[in-house]
Amino acid sequence: MMDTDHPDNASTPAPAQKMKRRRRREKKRLVSVSVVAAFVLGILFLIIFNTVLDQTYTEEFCISCHEMKDNVYKEYQYSAHFTSRSGVRPTCKDCHLPEKGFSKILRKIEAANDVWHNLIGSIDTPEKFEEKRAVLAQREWQRMKTSDSQGCRSCHDPKSFDFSKQGYRSVQQHEDGLLSKGQTCIDCHKGIAHRLPRINQKINQADPPGISEEIFRPEVVKKEESSAK
Amino acid sequence: MKKRFLAIVPATVLATGLMLLSGISQAADDGGLATLRGAPVSAAEKSPTGDGLKKALETAPVDRNFDDQPPLVSHAVDEYPITKDFNKCMDCHSEANYKKEKATKVGSSHYKDATGKTLKVVSSRRYFCVQCHVPQVDAKPLVGNTFTGPK
Numbered sequence: 001m002m003d004t005d006h007p008d009n010a011s012t013p014a015p016a017q018k019m020k021r022r023r024r025r026e027k028k029r030l031v032s033v034s035v036v037a038a039f040v041l042g043i044l045f046l047i048i049f050n051t052v053l054d055q056t057y058t059e060e061f062c063i064s065c066h067e068m069k070d071n072v073y074k075e076y077q078y079s080a081h082f083t084s085r086s087g088v089r090p091t092c093k094d095c096h097l098p099e100k101g102f103s104k105i106l107r108k109i110e111a112a113n114d115v116w117h118n119l120i121g122s123i124d125t126p127e128k129f130e131e132k133r134a135v136l137a138q139r140e141w142q143r144m145k146t147s148d149s150q151g152c153r154s155c156h157d158p159k160s161f162d163f164s165k166q167g168y169r170s171v172q173q174h175e176d177g178l179l180s181k182g183q184t185c186i187d188c189h190k191g192i193a194h195r196l197p198r199i200n201q202k203i204n205q206a207d208p209p210g211i212s213e214e215i216f217r218p219e220v221v222k223k224e225e226s227s228a229k
Numbered sequence: 230m231k232k233r234f235l236a237i238v239p240a241t242v243l244a245t246g247l248m249l250l251s252g253i254s255q256a257a258d259d260g261g262l263a264t265l266r267g268a269p270v271s272a273a274e275k276s277p278t279g280d281g282l283k284k285a286l287e288t289a290p291v292d293r294n295f296d297d298q299p300p301l302v303s304h305a306v307d308e309y310p311i312t313k314d315f316n317k318c319m320d321c322h323s324e325a326n327y328k329k330e331k332a333t334k335v336g337s338s339h340y341k342d343a344t345g346k347t348l349k350v351v352s353s354r355r356y357f358c359v360q361c362h363v364p365q366v367d368a369k370p371l372v373g374n375t376f377t378g379p380k
Contacts, residue, residue, distance in 0.1 A: 168287070191315070192308075196312075198314040198315070199314065199315045201315070201323060202323070202324075203323055203356075210314065213326075217326075
């Protein structure tokens, strides 16, 4: 501040100085009021934003369009992730939406694309959906692979695996693939909640080829030969 | 009025008695059929608990009981899809993958079509694996028998 007449120096301030001081005080108050207001408004905005956004995570919202309700949701109803002995049921967001703040918002922005495709009716019949299933599935597999199957791991933690309760084939696969070769859940567990797209298993010649086995069951190069076995 | 009522009572009793009697005689009448299960044929069957059938025996494969018996599946197959798009069984048991998965290879008979011609791929009439191959379970025969199997 370039103020030469510091208010503390003057014992009896002149009227002009008094005005100056008052104006300054008002300015100060305006600043503090606006800071508080911005703060309150910001909190209010965040609360509203979050509440509205939270509504878009619910299953009701997800299946409010028939693209979801008549296709993938129906398939999901036949899976172990819908009904099980113990009744634990993950819903859409638990597998398909990152948990953490920023990537969650980013995914939401990406998903806004779905609104557009809903409007132009890209997959609004089961036939159209079937035609796009391979593309959609591969996109989701890739997303899960990139995130190291974060959706799965929010419930299934390999650190808590009780290998004595798994079948010997599971133990073998988990020790070999997941723990030694650094494979991730989605590398093997595809199509567990929804129907698989067509896979080219080389067992039938008459039909259209479908997704190659290299994509469906990727080979992972061993990180290191685990010596402790 | 009273007389009429008095007449209805014995008629009702008689009718109920007749119905009961006919019911009993029906239950006892098996038409001369004998039964191996120990209970009369017409008796309501006690529902099995099915406990032994719920879980597949994930042990070594149980031996075949007769020649050409489709081998039993030595693991659970719940939620293994066999659809037009994907056959989960063939994910491990196919020619291409059985070595990697240390699984049994699909039998050579499965490559023959209805006319006996050998195909390059699995014959579509063999596509639905679980039509013949079922998971092995701890199922005791309902009726004892003397069958000994191949020898």
